[in-house]
Amino acid sequence: MSLIRLVQVSRCYRMGSETIHALREVNLEIERGEYVAIMGPSGSGKAPLMNMLGSLDTPTAGRYELDGIDVSQMDDNQLAEVRNQRIGFVFQTFHLLPRSTALHNVELPLIYAGYPAETRRRMALEALAQVGLADRVQHRPNELSGGQRQRVAIARALVNRPALLLADEPTGNLDSKTGEEILALFDALWRQGHTILIVTHEEDVARHARRVVRIRDGRIAADERSRGS
Amino acid sequence: MKLATELGEALRMALQALAANKLRAGLTTLGIVIGVATVTLMGTAIEGLNRSFLQSVSKIGADVLFVDRMDWFIESREVWLRMQKRRPIDLADARALAREATFAPALAPVARASLPVRYENRRSSSVFIVGTTEQYQETAGVRVSLGRFLSAADVAGGRPVCVIGTEVATNLLRRDPPLGRRLNIGGRTFEVIGVLERQGTFLGAFSLDNQIILPLSAFVASFQSRPELQIQVKVGNVAHLEDAREELRQAMRRVRGLAPGEPDDFSINQQQQFVRLFQQVGGTIAAVGLFITGLSLFVGGIGIMNIMFVSVAERTREIGIRKAVGAKRRAILMQFLLEAAGICLMGGLLALGIAWPLTWVMQWFLPAALSLRVAALALGVAVTTGLVSGFMPAWRAARLDPVEALRAE
Numbered sequence: 190m191s192l193i194r195l196v197q198v199s200r201c202y203r204m205g206s207e208t209i210h211a212l213r214e215v216n217l218e219i220e221r222g223e224y225v226a227i228m229g230p231s232g233s234g235k236a237p238l239m240n241m242l243g244s245l246d247t248p249t250a251g252r253y254e255l256d257g258i259d260v261s262q263m264d265d266n267q268l269a270e271v272r273n274q275r276i277g278f279v280f281q282t283f284h285l286l287p288r289s290t291a292l293h294n295v296e297l298p299l300i301y302a303g304y305p306a307e308t309r310r311r312m313a314l315e316a317l318a319q320v321g322l323a324d325r326v327q328h329r330p331n332e333l334s335g336g337q338r339q340r341v342a343i344a345r346a347l348v349n350r351p352a353l354l355l356a357d358e359p360t361g362n363l364d365s366k367t368g369e370e371i372l373a374l375f376d377a378l379w380r381q382g383h384t385i386l387i388v389t390h391e392e393d394v395a396r397h398a399r400r401v402v403r404i405r406d407g408r409i410a411a412d413e414r415s416r417g418s
Numbered sequence: 419m420k421l422a423t424e425l426g427e428a429l430r431m432a433l434q435a436l437a438a439n440k441l442r443a444g445l446t447t448l449g450i451v452i453g454v455a456t457v458t459l460m461g462t463a464i465e466g467l468n469r470s471f472l473q474s475v476s477k478i479g480a481d482v483l484f485v486d487r488m489d490w491f492i493e494s495r496e497v498w499l500r501m502q503k504r505r506p507i508d509l510a511d512a513r514a515l516a517r518e519a520t521f522a523p524a525l526a527p528v529a530r531a532s533l534p535v536r537y538e539n540r541r542s543s544s545v546f547i548v549g550t551t552e553q554y555q556e557t558a559g560v561r562v563s564l565g566r567f568l569s570a571a572d573v574a575g576g577r578p579v580c581v582i583g584t585e586v587a588t589n590l591l592r593r594d595p596p597l598g599r600r601l602n603i604g605g606r607t608f609e610v611i612g613v614l615e616r617q618g619t620f621l622g623a624f625s626l627d628n629q630i631i632l633p634l635s636a637f638v639a640s641f642q643s644r645p646e647l648q649i650q651v652k653v654g655n656v657a658h659l660e661d662a663r664e665e666l667r668q669a670m671r672r673v674r675g676l677a678p679g680e681p682d683d684f685s686i687n688q689q690q691q692f693v694r695l696f697q698q699v700g701g702t703i704a705a706v707g708l709f710i711t712g713l714s715l716f717v718g719g720i721g722i723m724n725i726m727f728v729s730v731a732e733r734t735r736e737i738g739i740r741k742a743v744g745a746k747r748r749a750i751l752m753q754f755l756l757e758a759a760g761i762c763l764m765g766g767l768l769a770l771g772i773a774w775p776l777t778w779v780m781q782w783f784l785p786a787a788l789s790l791r792v793a794a795l796a797l798g799v800a801v802t803t804g805l806v807s808g809f810m811p812a813w814r815a816a817r818l819d820p821v822e823a824l825r826a827e
Contacts, residue, residue, distance in 0.1 A: 245742065245820045265817075266746045273744020284739045284824065288434055300427045301744040303420030345743065 190257055192352055192384055193219040193242060198251035198261075200237050200407075211237035213407040214251065219386065221352070224379045226395035227388045229404035236357075238404060239388045243278060243355045244271045256352050273301050277346025281358035283338045285330045291317060291341045292326040298349045316344040320374060336367035343374060347383075354378065356387045360394055372397050424749045432756035435729065436764075443761050446725040449718030450765030450800055451772065456711040458773040458788070458796040459780070464704045466786025471700070473785065474620050475692050479559050481656045483666055484687040485515070485649040491695055504683045506646040509638070511673050515649055518669035521662065524556030524652040529637050529645035533604035535630065537590040545586060546629035547603065549637025549645065557650035560631075565597045565612030568633055572611075576635030581612040585627035601630070606640040608632055659688070715799065718765070719807035726758050726811035737815050738823030747816040754815050758808020759801050766800025 200212040211234050219225055229235040240246040241253060244260055247268070253261045260271055277298075278284075285294045295313040304312070317326050320340040330338050339359060346354055356375065360368030376397055379385050387398060395401050403411040436443045484490075488501040512527035519525055529549040535542045551573045554560070560567075562581065572579050580601065587596045591610075599610045608630075617626035638645060653662035663686055670684055730737070737750055770793055777788045 240821050243742075245824075266748075269741060269744050269746045272742060278742050280824070284735070284742070286736060286739060288438060297427075297740070298743040300423050301740075301746070301749060303423050305423070306426075349744075 191218040191254075192221045192223075192256055193217065194252075194254040195241070196252040196254075198241065198248040198253055200241060200246065201249045210407050212241065212248070215407070215409055217402065217409060217412075219384070221384055222379075222382060223384055223386075224375075224397070224399045225386045226398035226401045227386065227404060228390060228392075228395050228401055229410075230390060233404045234407040235388050235390075235404045237407075239355065239357055239386075242353070242386065243276050244268045269301070273298055273349065275352045277349065277351040277354045279339070279342050279346050279354070279356035279359045281361040283330070283335075283342045283362070285338060285341055285345075287330050290327050290329055291322060291333065291344075294330070294341055295344045295348050297345060302349060312348055313344070316348040317341070319347065320344045334367075335363050336370060339363060339367075339371050340374070343371070343378075347378070352384060354383050354385045356385070358389055359387065360389075360391070368394075424745075425752060428749065428752040428756050431753050432760050435733075435757050436760055439729075442725065443764070446721050447761050447765035447768065449721040450715070450762050450803060451718075451769045453711070453715030453718040453803070454766045454769035454796050454800045455773045455776075456714055457708070457799060458769060458792055459776055460707045460711045461792040461795060462773070462777045462786045462788055463780060463784065464700075464707065465789060465792060466780060466784030467700060467703075469785045471696050473618075475689055475696070477559070477617065477620060477626065478689045478692065479557070479652065480689050481653050481659065482557050482559075482688070483651045483653060483659075483663055485651065485666070485670055486685050486687055487646065489685045490687045490691055501685070505674075506644075507649060507684060508644060508647060509634075511670075512647050512649050514673040515651075515670060518672055519651060519666060521653070521665055522651045523654045524553040524650075526551050526554040526557045526650045527634060527647045528554065528650055529634060529642065529647055531604075531637070531641055531645075533641065535586070535590060535604075536602040537599065540590050540592075542586070542589055542628075545603075546624075547637070547641070548629055548631045549634040549641075550631060551634055554631065554650070557652045560617070561615045562612045563615040565610070567612055568631065573633040573635055576633055576639055578606065578608045578632075578636055578640075579611045580608040580630050580632040581614060582610055582631075583614050583625075583627035583629045584616045585625055586630055587613050589628075603630060603632070604641055608636070663688070715803055719803045722758055722761060722804060723807040723810060725761075726754060726808050727814075729757065730754060730811045730815040733815075734818065734823050734826035737818050738820050738826065741818070741820035742824060750818075751812045751816040754812030755805055755808050758812065759804035762800045762804030763797065766797045769800070770796060 195215050195217040198212055198215045199210065202209045202211060215238065227235050227238060237246065241248060244255065247263065248261050251261065252259060255271065256275055260268065263271065286297070292310070292313055295316055296309045299309040299312060314323070314326060317323055320343050322337060322340050322344065325333060325337060330341070333341065360371055363371060372394060375385055375387070387394060389395055399415055401413045401415070402409060485507065487504050487506055492498045492501065509527070516525050527550065531547045532544045533547050535545045548554070552568045552570050555567045567581055568579070580603070582596065590601065591599055596610045596613050600607050601610060614627070619625050651666055653659060667682065667686060671682065674683055676683065740750060774788050777786055780786045
């Protein structure tokens with residue numbers, strides 16, 4: 190059974206009197222343990238695809254199965270639970286709570302999962318150690334460098350042991366050296382068995398993945414599996 | 419468990435938001451402070467008014483019926499004119515009723531006058547003079563703090579003795595020991611045999627301590643030969659007040675020689691009439707007062723709603739983040755509701771801090787004190803205002819689309 194299975198998925202937006210077809214009958218399957226990059230120029234539909242895969246959005250038509258469950262008909266609260274339990278997000282602009290410490294930011298998904306305080310703390314500390322920030326747990330985002338912020342975000346994405354790690358331009362706001370470090374972290378996580386999906390428009394970033402899915406005009410234009418995986 | 423952790427996070431975030439915007443929260447809460455303070459003061463004043471009234475009215479015994487020529491409260495001029503034509507209640511009526519109304523443990527005819535009183539070179543232009551019998555002590559529930567009350571012998575013999583209120587004692591006698599002093603009342607001399615306990619005022623209108631009680635026989639002999647009387651009848655058991663009232667009415671009809679079918683030519687009054695009138699008037703005052711003060715709270719509530727919309731707009735991205743990592747609608751809803759309730763609770767506490775010293779000032783006029791009940795009510799009202807006015811912004815936050823919210827700046 191695939192981790193991700195999109196069947197004829199379309200997504201339309203209505204803008205005034207115009208209907209925009211962001212995704213047109215997309216079919217896509219991703220297996221557990223894959224390392225996939227989704228590429229495409231801006232406006233190609235990669236952001237709607239990533240929102241769809243991340244259960245932030247539901248398709249207008251078609252079917253989306255994540256980890257064997259059909260999420261295409263779920264309501265707001267059910268989707269929240271799916272995101273909480275199965276998906277870890279890493280965003281381009283980190284999206285950390287600015288007034289909270291690194292520790293609290295990482296604990297956030299666990300809070301909504303309902304873990305007791307002790308367990309939360311232990312799991313969050315583990316995740317922060319895993320991304321190499323064991324000595325920064327009480328720092329707030331504005332006391333951390335860009336790379337460190339993204340590591341906090343990755344720790345937050347990992348902490349709930351999600352089935353899928355979804356990264357949207359994770360290096361877009363970092364200098365190239367720090368970006369490489371973050372990508373190296375993703376590579377390491379993949380080797381540990383995580384399923385990783387990176388949305389990007391940079392070939393350098395996509396090179397880390399073992400499979401590249403190219404989107405154009407809301408359709409999958411190419412699906413390339415690279416060597417040596 | 420899940421709800422508890424969500425609640426904990428909501429509370430933590432609400433406090434953090436308040437701490438981050440201290441000035442804004444403070445200014446917003448001002449409307450609530452004023453609203454809650456006025457509601458508190460109003461509530462305290464109404465409670466004080468009630469208490470003051472009940473204290474006053476309890477001086478009219480609940481178990482005492484008052485036979486008068488007219489009703490205490492007359493609704494129309496026509497009724498007044500009709501009652502005005504009734505024959506006054508005289509001494510013979512009182513004596514006859516005393517014989518008829520054997521069920522009553524105490525019965526006292528009362529004649530009243532306002533007369534100048536002199537002691538040595540000091541004078542008081544109008545003192546309330548009560549001519550009655552020894553049973554007045556039972557019917558009026560007065561107590562003597564010094565000396566003794568009128569005796570049956572004083573009344574039977576028409577002795578020139580009197581019992582005085584504390585105000586008479588301090589105004590006229592000053593520091594002289596009162597017992598045995600001779601007062602000139604309306605030109606006649608009376609010896610002081612007792613001083614009443616302090617009673618205070620009746621409805622704040624007149625002092626019950628500025629009175630002199632003397633034997634009815636002496637009153638008749640000295641001041642008015644045919645005084646108009648009130649007959650006070652103590653029935654002893656409030657539970658049977660209505661039965662006693664009917665029995666008294668029949669007795670009085672016999673005394674007045676009324677034929678069956680003829681209307682009563684007297685009135686039987688009681689404390690209950692005061693209470694009923696007060697409840698009407700007081701209830702209206704309370705309702706109007708609370709409505710007006712409630713308006714200021716409403717204005718405060720609008721302020722809260724406004725600032726909560728701002729707070730939600732400012733933190734759209736934070737809401738997006740929370741939803742992305744799995745916050746359900748109720749978690750977001752709770753967070754903003756708690757923030758609104760927190761602002762208002764703070765306002766409520768501040769308002770109590772302001773209202774409390776003001777109720778001390780109020781105590782000069784009313785037996786008012788900031789009761790725990792009113793304080794709890796004020797805080798309850800404050801929090802409710804927060805929850806109600808915070809609901810719409812919080813609901814809007816809870817329903818935000820995570821994709822849209824994450825895109826916000």
